[in-house]
Amino acid sequence: MNLLCFSVILLVACADSEAPVCCSKLGRHTTCKYYCQQLLREGTYVQQMKQVLTAAEHCPYDLDEFWQCVNISVPVMRQLEQWSGRPCCDLAMTSACKQTCQRAHSMKDIDSTHCDRNTEKSLYKCLHRHSVGNKCCHQSVRDSCSIVCHSYFLLGSTTARANRDVVYRHCKGGSLPVAKCVQNQTRSARASIPQDNIPCCQKAKTQKCQEECERVLKTSLTDDEMVEALIKTCDSPDMRDPLWQCFLFPPVTKKNETQPATAFDSARLQCCAKASSDRCRELCTHTYTKSWTKHGSEFDKSCSFIQPVSVLEAPMHNCLHDVDEPCKLGCSQLEFCTNFNFRPTEPFRSCTRSADESARKTIKIWQKGIISLPQMTIPVKDIRECEPELWKAIACAVQIKPCHSKPSPISICQEDCIYILNKCVDYTRLNSDQSVPQLCHPLPKLSDPGACTSVTRYLTESEHVSKSWEVTSPCRPNPCRSRELCLVRRRKCKHKDNCKPYICKSACLLGHVSSFLVPHGAYVRIPDQQTSTRSQQCFKACRCGHRREVGNCSPLTCLQNKNCNMGPGHIKDHGSHFVVDGSNCICNAGHLICARRTCSVDPGLTAGHYTGMPGNCPATYQPMCGGNGKTFPNACLAKCAGLQESDLQIGVCSTIDPCQDDPCGEGLRCVARRQVCITGKNCLQHECIPATDFNNCNNHIHDPVCNTHGEEFTNACLLYSHGRKLAYRGHCMTNCADSGTVCGHNGETYPSECAALADRVTMDYRGECRAFGNLTANSPKTSTCAHIKCPELRPKHCHGVTPPGACCPICAAELQALFDPRVAEFAAKEMGGGPMSVAVLLNMLSDHLMVAECDVFGYLGVDGALIILIAPVTQDPTELQVEACISEARRLEDLIRTGSPTLMSYLTLTPLLLAPMRAPRLGHVNTAAILSPASLSVLVAMTILTLIVTRTKL
Known part of the structure; x- marks a missing residue:
């Protein structure tokens, strides 16, 4: 326990520093401490008020020292001292009104010329609640009562029974007049x-x-x-x-009596299936199905990271961390941990101003010379004299939390620990049974790829400070209001004078205490604990509705936790991934899923007749259009992929007119709408719209199209209703050529580069498709690309990757994703839009990218894998932008591999199982994008040793 706790000293997870300083005053109030840790997280004042009210549900009113600390430390509480209506300013719609409100000290100071009552209804409603509530709250004599009372009124939660109960509990005794006043103001x-x-x-x-x-x-x-x-x-x-x-x-009538669609926290609930022990799985399930209050303490006691089971339960805890604090690229606006700023290609879990402030407080605590942890005390010398910059880097790393691919409660490297303790531990006060090697032994080593990051890299400012403009993340920090999800704007603005780089979408929470948001209209998959058992995982498909609630749920087919029988004596566990005959494979619910790189070969052929192609197919380009909408290089490869003769048509799919047989009928116009489907056989390549009567065009059908003048319309019906000519489907694109035929990396011909990009396909070469390349990285040189002239790669020193089947390389990161067709069919059925298409998957993945200069492209490979490319979208991409795209791809790879709720909460993305990455090599970019993880670790280890030796000599 002592060893683990010292490791956590550097994380400060055992005690005060990981949580806000107020949380250290809670002693054994484990449940209260859990909600306390949410208080100083990044968020608007309104979000902070909500967090305060949630904490009040689980923290006793008589913890006077704790509530005094909250009153002083939580930013929104300090604003209340200046004017208790200040948090309402977050609800202002215009920046001018928000600034006016933030300068005000009373409602009289709100200038109606800047804050129009018709435009700023939410603001004025909040201010009215503040005015009403202030009559009650000023009567409080207890800190907790005052805090809860203000939160209660400012949040507009006066109709919530549970919230009123919280006010009464915190305002009894000397603050009883407040409880009575609240009751008088509440209208039943x-x-x-x-x-x-x-x-x-x-x-x-x-x-x-x-x-x-x-x-x-x-x-x-x-x-x-x-x-x-x-x-x-x-x-x-x-x-x-x-x-x-x-x-x-009033009692709820049977008419309105419905069970909530989500559990206590449906996002975290997904992590329970990753528990190794039955005990932890059960406790986790109870905790997030019913409530943390009843089960959280026992869950912490039996399954926390500082318990002996921590190694076994690392996947579950890593999943929970992904929900609570997902990895996000880059850092900015830090005032104390300034060396963490301007690192756009590095992922962090908690790069926030509150974490920055916590790091500052951590250093002040450490400067006292004693670091106290449960059951042990670490004496240190004066860190203001002993390696102060390194201690600062450690404190910042503890709070900002650099992400690692391997789940671990310990993120500081063993080499750093040994160096800093040899220099700074006060041996005169160290217990006789303790030594530096013993204390540091539990920490991961640099030679273990992806387990830790040396803090010495944060002793100096980022090398990218002068290039900060090259990579931007518009949603960091979050500019949207509470219950809104921020998405990067990746399309042209219709109104250039009011064009923000982000979009705030109305969203739903996945549970009563969840902070996980999904956008309005999204289909989600949440665990169904009533039917799930140890041997099967069951889920419900639900939708985020217009009332910001998840509902309209229906059960999905349960997935059995079956192993895969590979032959006599060869069993693969459910969820395990491995390589078979050079192909990436995964066992999912008893089914072996591999990239289909081989199919049956005529046993009568001799070695001299082998072509090296799957199924020994010929290396000739005679394109065939499959019934799934994909073009195959020849009929043999199409059949090898599982298509029948009846599913094929001669030629590239883009050259075949889906409207030639007039499938729409009288009064309707047939318009080509090409797609590639990964499920089902009814993969329609057209749509029917009114021929002349456009009054029936539906403005709410979002299927964007671009006309020949670069104007974007919500759907084809609206485009033709305005008498425009269709140029291509998808959003109108920029930074591309809008004329000149090109061949995409998917083997399809497009009328322009912009048309290809709008279909989420990158350009292979100019002109019509007339060749295909190697289908695998290890296949013989059997392509037909010899006479193809490839475009010049940008940036200049990029050594790109060549996607499977393509002729030309691209300076982009590549993921070859395996997916379960059965799960895709289940999802498509629930969403009711026909077979699931490649575009639907890629569009959803695009929403999860944070870097504005990168986007998602891709296609269905001949071998059955989904080829995903994360590429720069700037006109002349820089090396830093390419590196950022590589980092985004690496983050997606980890999320898919671990089945993180960050992706798997979305029904569309649930088929994805595994997505190994290939990255381009850059001539002048840092080695993280070039070297293998093992080589990188050795290089960093050598750097650390050199640094330590140099310092020791000094």
Whole structure:
């Protein structure tokens, strides 16, 4: 335990520093500490108020020192001291109004010329609630009551029964007038007809109370007067008293009585299936299905990272960390940990201002010379004199949390630990049974790829400071309001004068206490614990509706946790991935899924007749269009991929007119709408729109198209209704040529480079498709690309990757993703839009990229894998931008490989199972993009040793 806890000293996970400083005052209040840790996370003032109210549900009112600390430390509380209506400013729609509001010290200071009441309805509603609530909250004599009271009114939560109960609990005793005032301000829906509440009087504890209750309800007293009369006779409101429960909260009628679609936290609940032990799986499930309050303490006690089971349960905890603090590229706006700024290609879990402030506080604590942890104390010398910059780098790394591909509760490297302790531990106060090697032994080594990052890289500022403009992340920090999801804007703006680089979308939370947001309209997959067992995982498919709630759920087919029988004595576990005959494979629910790189070969052929192609197919280019919408180099390769003769047509798919047989009928116009499907056989290549009567065009169908003048329309029907000519499908593209035929890396011919990019396909070469390249990296040189002239790669010193089947390399990162067709069919059926297409998957993945200069492209490979390319979209990409795209691809690879809820919560992405990455080599970019992880670790280790030796000599 001592060894683990010292490791965590550098993380400060065992005690005070990982959480806000207030959390260190909670002692054994484990549940309260959990919610305390959310208080200083990045967010708007309104979000902070919500976090405070949530913490109040689980933290006792009598923790005076803790609540005093919250009142001083949480940023929104400091704003309340200046003016208690200040948090409402977050709700302003215009920047001018927001600035006016933030400068105000009362409602009188709000300038109506900048804050129009018709435009700023949300702001004025909040300010009204503030005005009403202030009458109550100023009467408080206890910190916790004042904090909860302000949160209660400013959040507009006066109709939530649970929130009123929280106010009453925190405002009893000396702050009872606040509780009474809150009750008077609360208008019960049933109180509008007092006589309807007479049956509630039967629940009174005494006869006197029952009689008084019936009397006041039959009078013409106001609501406030009735409540006051009841308080005199029946005592103060108590939410445990059946009388008050009945009187204040009307029962839910059967008509409205529905079970919530989501669990306590459906995002974290997905991680429970990754538990290794039955005990931890059960505790995890109970914790996030019902409540942390009841089960969280035992879950922490039995399955936390500082317990002996931590190594076994690392996948589950890494999953939980992905939900709580997902890895995001880059850092900015840090004032203390400034050396972490301007690192656009490095992923961090908690690059926020609050984490920056926590690092500052951590250093102040360490400067006292004693670092206290449960069951042990570490004495250190004065760190202001002993390696102060290295201690600062460690404190910042602890709080900012660089991401690693290997899940571990310890992120500091063993080499750093040994160096800093040899220099700075106070041996005169160190226990006799402790030594530096023993203390540092649990930490990962630099030679273990992806396990840790040396903090010495943060002793100096980033080398990219002068290039910070090259890579941008518009959604960091989050510019959107609460319950809105920020997405990078990747298409042309219709209104250039009001063109923000991001889009704020209305969103739903995946649970009552979840912080995980999914956008409006998205289909999600959440665990169904009522039907899940140890041997099978069951899910529900739901949708984020217009009321910002997840609903309209239906059960999905359960997936059995079966192993794969590879032959006598060869069993592969469910979820394991491996290589078979040079192909990446994964065992998923008893089914072996591999990239189809081989198929049956005529056994009568001799070695001299082998072509080196899958199924010994000929290396000739005679394109065939498959029924799934994909062009194959020849019929043999199409059949090798599983298509039948009846599914094939001669030629490239883009040259075949899907409307030649007039499939739409009278009064309708057939328009080509090509797609490649990964499920089903009914992969339609056209759509039918009105021929002349365009009144039936649906503005809500989002299937963008671009006309020949570069104007974008929501769908083809609207385009033709305006008398425009279709140029290509998809968003109107920029930084590309809008004329000149090109061949895409998918083997399809497009009328222009822009048309290819709009279809999420990168250009292979100019002109019509007339060749195909090697299908695998290890296949013999059997391509037909000898006479193809490839475009020049940008940037100049890039050694690109050549995607399977293509002729020309591209300076982009490549993922070859395996997917489960059965899961794709389940998802497509629930979404009701026909077979799932490649474009649907790529569009969803694009929403998960954070770097504005990168986007997702791809196609279905001949071998059955989904080829995903993360490429720069700037006109003249720089090496740093390419490196950022590589980092984005590496992040997606990890999320897919680990089945992270970050992706798997989206029904569209659930078929993805494994996506190994290939990256281009850059001549002048840092070695992380060039070297293998093992080589990189050795290089960094050598650098650290050199640094240590140099310092020792000094």
